[in-house]
Amino acid sequence: MEHEDHRMLANRLDLYHMEENAPGMIYWHPAGWRIYRALEDYIRGCMRALDYEEVRSPQLLPRELWEKSGHWEKFGENMFAVPRPEGRELALKPMSCPCHLQIFNAGHRSWRDLPARYAEFGICHRDEPSGSMHGLMRSRGFEQDDAHVICRPEQVVPEVARFVGLLKKVYADLGFPDFDVMLSLRPEKRAGSEEDWDAAEAQLLDAARAAGLDPALLPGEGAFYGPKLEFALRDLQGRSWQCGTIQLDMVLPGRLEANYIGENGARHVPVMLHHAVLGSMGRFIGILLEHHRGRLPLWLAPEQVAVLPISEEQRPAAEAAYTAMRDAGLRPVMLDQAETLQRRLLIAHERLIPVHAVIGRREAAAGQIMLQDGNAKRAVALRDGVLHLKSAGSAP
Numbered sequence: 001m002e003h004e005d006h007r008m009l010a011n012r013l014d015l016y017h018m019e020e021n022a023p024g025m026i027y028w029h030p031a032g033w034r035i036y037r038a039l040e041d042y043i044r045g046c047m048r049a050l051d052y053e054e055v056r057s058p059q060l061l062p063r064e065l066w067e068k069s070g071h072w073e074k075f076g077e078n079m080f081a082v083p084r085p086e087g088r089e090l091a092l093k094p095m096s097c098p099c100h101l102q103i104f105n106a107g108h109r110s111w112r113d114l115p116a117r118y119a120e121f122g123i124c125h126r127d128e129p130s131g132s133m134h135g136l137m138r139s140r141g142f143e144q145d146d147a148h149v150i151c152r153p154e155q156v157v158p159e160v161a162r163f164v165g166l167l168k169k170v171y172a173d174l175g176f177p178d179f180d181v182m183l184s185l186r187p188e189k190r191a192g193s194e195e196d197w198d199a200a201e202a203q204l205l206d207a208a209r210a211a212g213l214d215p216a217l218l219p220g221e222g223a224f225y226g227p228k229l230e231f232a233l234r235d236l237q238g239r240s241w242q243c244g245t246i247q248l249d250m251v252l253p254g255r256l257e258a259n260y261i262g263e264n265g266a267r268h269v270p271v272m273l274h275h276a277v278l279g280s281m282g283r284f285i286g287i288l289l290e291h292h293r294g295r296l297p298l299w300l301a302p303e304q305v306a307v308l309p310i311s312e313e314q315r316p317a318a319e320a321a322y323t324a325m326r327d328a329g330l331r332p333v334m335l336d337q338a339e340t341l342q343r344r345l346l347i348a349h350e351r352l353i354p355v356h357a358v359i360g361r362r363e364a365a366a367g368q369i370m371l372q373d374g375n376a377k378r379a380v381a382l383r384d385g386v387l388h389l390k391s392a393g394s395a396p
Helices: 006-013 030-049 065-070 071-078 098-105 153-173 194-211 280-292 311-326 342-352 361-366 382-394
Strands: 061-062 090-092 116-125 140-152 180-182 216-218 228-234 242-247 270-278 305-310 330-336 356-357 368-373 376-381
Touching: 006 280, 030 116, 030 153, 030 280, 061 065, 065 071, 065 090, 065 098, 065 228, 065 242, 065 270, 071 216, 098 330, 140 153, 153 180, 153 194, 153 228, 153 242, 153 270, 153 305, 180 194, 180 280, 194 228, 194 382, 216 228, 305 311, 305 342, 311 330, 311 356, 311 382, 342 356, 361 368, 361 376
Parallel strands: 180 216, 305 330, 305 356
Antiparallel strands: 061 090, 116 140, 140 270, 180 228, 228 242, 242 270, 356 368, 368 376
């Protein structure tokens, strides 16, 4: 199967562009943003169903926070620093984990409050080398489906199982039933004691196996603060994409002074799970575009229904159908130009619009639309058609 580059597909569908004077930054166009928001809303619903609380954290944070967490030492050269006249340096966040610990630390916590589950579509910036950037696949400004679970050690196994169940559902819904799993172990440069690393690696491996996984081991590939499970999905071209990850962290909570009151009345330092299902939202959209060759599932398509009146006489009926579909939450587009119906159908095909709603004299008189979905055609009453399309056009 011939590979279709997501950048060419994005240009064809008018999804986004990039400027030479803002390398690695995405200008999302209306059609691209519709895909983005549909995917974001889908993930948001999945997280809400699993009792995650959505939060929002700042973009600019003081350098001393990143120094305290250890990120400055590890990632400082790839962070965008903003000097201030008074001498206090700020930086655009490259990730959200210290912010979520600060939200946790803002209140007095007891063991009854755990696990605390925070989710954020966190906007991050990293100063990637110019030669490494590649459309949506790697950019300097991106958003992650970022989540953190702050919990007691004995809660790690069920929380990992909870995440694995979420990941399996999302990948299957998006057309990726198969994935590979790796357990990345301690890197050469790391924080924390050897005892903590021994415990974290053993516990994450046990949690993976309890969730029905048998991960391959990757020595030296863990995060500086803990081991991680990495999930690599496979697309229709047989390529592997590392997307999902869950990391067990016994370092950052202590560094940022997180604690809770245990059942014994004493203060304890929690552990933290960092995880994302998709990773970079933009990158995942690029993967989806190439995997589906631009023909996204109906619920993700930026333009779901092409409304096509055969002649000017059917324009009022077409406008009524368009309005009803839009009000039902669909994403219709009116193709009522002066061209012939055959030419407009060709335009709809070129724009990869999955459903075509043709309205001629007979349909207008009967209050119907003729739906064409691939090779299938069916005449349906407008109300029935809208309800049917609304169901098909909703996220799984």
